[in-house]
Structure formats: structure tokens, C-alpha cells
Amino acid sequence: MVEGDCLVCGNRTTKRCTRCLDESGIDLFFCSPECQKLVWRGHKLFCCANALPFVLPFLTPAEAETAIANLDKPAIPLDDKGKERDVPISQVARDFLKLSRRELATIIMLALAANRVDHGPFTEGSFRTDVLNWLIKQHQDLVSHAVLPMPMRNANRAQATLLHGLVCLLTLVRVGRGAGGDVTKAQLQSVASCMTA
Template sequence: MSGPLLHRCAVCGTSTENRCSGCSKAGGPTIFFCSPDHQKLVWHNHKRVCRDKSAAFVAPPLSDVEYQHYRQVADIKFPHAKPPELRMTIAESVEKALADRKLPKDFERFVAISRTAEDLADSWKQMLLARIRADTAFLMTDPTGGVLKAPFVGSSTPWEFVAAFADLVLLYHPELSPIANQLVRFKHHTLILHTLLSLRLASSSREIPDDWILRSFENVVEALNDDIKYQHMSDIHRFSKMTDLLSEPVKRIVDFETDQGFFPGMGILELTCYPK
């Protein structure tokens, strides 16, 4: 079930019936743009996952910047709430996954392939690629913290940002699979949100208004309705904790408050953002 905000421009939130034709024709999620100008504004990132890559949100290979980020944090062990002897680095985590799949346990080879291969559409390869990106984003944001934090826009690439956001959702919703074709529209809108936040940071003027960023963040949260059904009042606490995490990088640029609208039994939990 889709929420009430579905027919809104992914950039500014204006009500519209204009869909991204590339995503629609390829069987991807419904992404709306009120005008060609707003679609062009985020196209430099969105085009990487449009058309044939849209339906499964097939992320591109690791960039040189991402490889440099990985090298900065490669030897840091994750400080999660585990006994120290069980903590692993990014490489050790991926090598364990390779071993579990009875594949050659060579992380550096997988990273090399992920930087150059054109065929990364396999869901399992995408999962490992997202694992590297998310872990790198978390460690770039806070290499010593014991709790996962949403990455800051200035410290992460768009693909690291998307992978980390999806990982934070999985943290609160273990019923979702990191391999299954889920959270697709959520990832598309998260990519657009990162694009708008980056443009805002790079702009010396307010070319990207506060309201556009808030409407984009609302679209991100609303897209969760594709895969998560919040049907009980008890879900509100979990939803609030998750959205508080997701809102951190946004609030670094636009300070805002939220209201939540919950409709029991309908699977819709709506978030509305207001500038402070």
C-alpha cells in the first residue's frame, strides 16, 4: 500500500502526474517530477539508476573516491556492542560472507572487481557492495562511536549515503532481506535527497529552498510504505527512533520539527516536516 504522498514531485513536493519515464518504462518505481527542470536538477545522479537499473536499484561500481574512503577506514574494527574479540573490519566482514557462500575469500579481489565490473546486477553482489559502502559511510562519520549514525552529506558519496540509510532501516526491520528486491523506491528518493543536500551545501545562495529538502525527506519516509506495514500503535516508537536517525544529516542543513500521522490497520505512517 502506498501512502498519501505518492503523487508528489521528488524535488519540491508539488502535486503532479508527471512520472520519470525511464523508471516507469523499465518497470521501476513510480518517481514523479513536476517539471523537466526539476528532473534535470538531480539527473547527474538519478541517471545512474534509471531505466534498466531502476527496478532493482542497481548501484554503480565503487568510485575512486569511495575506494579512498574505504582505505581510510579499512583497518578499523566496528565498535558495535559485541565482545572485542568478535569485532571485525570491513574486509573481515565481507570475507566472512564470501566464505559462507563458499567463494574464494579474497576481499581485495572483490573490491577490485567492484571498481571496474559492468555486471554488478546480481543481487548478492549488490548486497556486498552495499555492505562495503554502508560500513565505510558509518566509519567515515564516526570511527570511534559505538552506535551507528547516519552519514553526513559532506563525508559520504551518494551511494554510500543510500547504502547507509537502507542499513539503518534494516536495523529496525530485520524482517526485511538485504538481498531481496526491497526498499527500491526508498533508495531512489534517498539518492535524490542526498543530491539536493549536496547542491545546497555547494551553493553560495539558497537555490535549494528549505521546503524542497523537507518535502524530499518526507518522500523518503513515505516510500517505506512500499515494504513496511506499520499497523499497530506499538510501531510508532520504532518508527520514531528510525526516522530520528535518518533525519540527522538533514537537520545539519535544515533544522525542523515533525508531526506523525498514524492510521491503524492501513499500514500508513505519515511524517510531515516543518521548519523551526
């Protein structure tokens, strides 16, 4: 029987996300329903068909509209001296032609979201935007260290599993920092041990 480490707490288990296994053929281990539920808000963005190849989720219609409307705006509104840069988002897109149109659109949208708010690890943005924005930042860091390929969809099985683990970690951090009424006290107490694992 296939065994692996739970993406949330690190315990050895044979239990897997059956949807990711059935639709993408990738083993993502969760030792219990509690662990899987704890990171579901992030994992669901990549569950099933997006698991392997690892593909960024589609934009919502409103996000797509905003991205298209802002293609000629600067990708980074201000430089470190407070002056506006002239490089439009469309030029940034051309510089990353190896990415799929879907990946480009998502990155454009997240760049816009990041430029509307303070650059802290988490802001008042939506949960989805926060997790995806931080995921792309972590991905870029790992690309620069030759751990991951530039297009996420080119990640092999081990690299895709690493990306899924990163999504789970980012979700745990977000749940821990921005807990709402839908998160139980028991879940919050498990976040610290899960993050350590």
C-alpha cells in the same frame, strides 16, 4: 492517467521519469524538468535498469581495485577506545551473504571511503561517494525499523520508491551544502522548500 507526488517538491503530477518507466516499469514522478535536473546527479546512479529492482551502481575500475586490495584490512579501523579491530572486510562480507556480490563490493568500497575521512554527514569525498555512503546508512536504519528489507534489490515497488525519494533528498542536501559554480542561485533557493516537502 496515472498521477503521483513529485519526488523533489511533493506536487501532484502525471509526469514521470520515462527511462525508469520504460526499463524498470517503476513510476518515479518529477513535476518539471527543473525538479528532475535538481536531483539528477543522485538519481542517475539508480535511473533506468537499477530503478526496480533497486540495485547499487557498479564500482568504477579504480574503486574495484581498491576494494580487492583491502579485503583483509579491518572493516572498522578504530574502536571507541582508539584500538584497531581485527575483523577484516572479507569477514564482514561473509556475514552478509544474502547480499549480491555487486552490493557487497559497493558496501566494502564505501566502508573504506568512510574510514578515510571524518564522520560528518558530508565530507570532502566525491558527490557519488557521499550520497551512496549516506544512503546505505539510512537504509540500515530503516532495516532496523523493519521498513526496508536488508538486500535493497528485494524492495517492493513502494519500498523502492521510498529509496529513490531518499536518494533525491540526500542529493538536495548535498547540493545545498556543497554548491559549486554549476548550481544556479534559483536552484539553491528551491532546495529548502524541496527538502521540506
